[in-house]
Amino acid sequence: MTGTSTSSSTGSSTGTSGEGVSIGVLAARTGLTPAVLRTWENRFGFPAGQRTATGHRRFDDDDVERVRQVVAAREAGVSLQAAIDSVLSRTSRRGRSSVHAVLGARFPELRPHRMSRRSLVALSHAVEDEALARADRPLVLGAFQEGHRYAHSRPRWDELARTASWAAVVADFGDDADVAARPARCQLPEDSELRREWTVVALGHDHAAVVSAWEVPAPTGGRPVFESVVSTHRPAVVAAARVLTDVATDAGATLPAEAAALLDAPGVPTPATDADRLWWRALTRLDVPDADLGVSGSAGRR
Incomplete structure (x- = not known):
């Protein structure tokens, strides 16, 4: 219900922008709250998103879909950690046997x-x-x-x-x-x-x-x-x-x-x-x- 807002700002943040959407829009599109998403990010490094040049975190359509998949798994009774790990293992663009690549992809703030x-x-x-x-x-x-x-x-x-x-x-x-x-x-x-x-x-x-x-x-x-x-x-x-x-x-x-x-x-x-x-x-x-x-x-x- 929260994802159907007719606000003009929502129309410009549908995920097609090169800079992605804010955590507020991500929350609205997945039925969660920004506070919940920030808790997930702090505890599990998910959703990671990308930092803009000004330091703001932005999320794309893939992030939206991953969060939705985690929500669906949680509704099916899967633990949050297991749901996140399962989604990331299916959608990761990096080789899962590379620790360095996984850390770089999920925790870009850890500068090598x-x-x-x-x-x-x-x-x-x-x-x-x-x-x-x-x-x-x-x-x-x-x-x-x-x-x-x-x-x-x-x-x-x-x-x-x-x-x-x-x-x-x-x-x-x-x-x-x-x-x-x-x-x-x-x-x-x-x-x-x-x-x-x-x-x-x-x-x-x-x-x-x-x-x-x-x-x-x-x-x-x-x-x-x-x-x-x-x-x-x-x-x-x-x-x-x-x-x-x-x-x-x-x-x-x-x-x-x-x-x-x-x-x-x-x-x-x-x-x-x-x-x-x-x-x-x-x-x-x-x-x-x-x-x-x-x-x-x-x-x-x-």
Whole structure:
């Protein structure tokens, strides 16, 4: 009923404009309220829309249709998180096995930055250390590209898996893949985008963090550089976790109910003090020698 307004402004915001429509028009066309849509956006990063040059968020016809599909799924009794994930998995224009692409598409405010391998190792270890220190049985996931890169970090991940609700790593493991291990070692398909990505995810009830990066092609002999995204924004962490758990289960791993519950639980936003602690962990690690950090030239160790 609210979508049939004869206001002149509605006629100019039917979705055919190159700049799209406002959240108010999106709400009117989907039978929701702007407050509900903003709550969805804050908790789940949906609907994402696009930012204009002036910073306003605008939505197109595809956004309208996706919201309508979520509303229909909710009316059928599907949980909000499951409804959003289902709609996005069907309509995503990006490969679902790329964490970096999913974060870029759903959370454009997470601007990527280029950093060295040393900085990326420090951030990854900081996320892992925080997961260990909190001891709240988080879901811990990693993408290592190749099995030999994981081998260097295996003692750390063995310890992470010991107290996690579930831990899994994905890489080109070859004969060393073992989905029943702790952590589960899951084989990446030949055409997986994750073969060029580096990801660490830690998701607990009151804490969440993700590091995602891909290696930028460099001249022969040049130092590795990574385009990276780091965030403690819970919806972004959940989105990254869902990509990796989908890849792991496709490889034959079984996601325990306790870990699956973390993906569906509303959780709480990561407090600023916890985020600060994570960044301090990373900065402290940058003070240690390269050999102690696990960086050896361009050998790719982690």
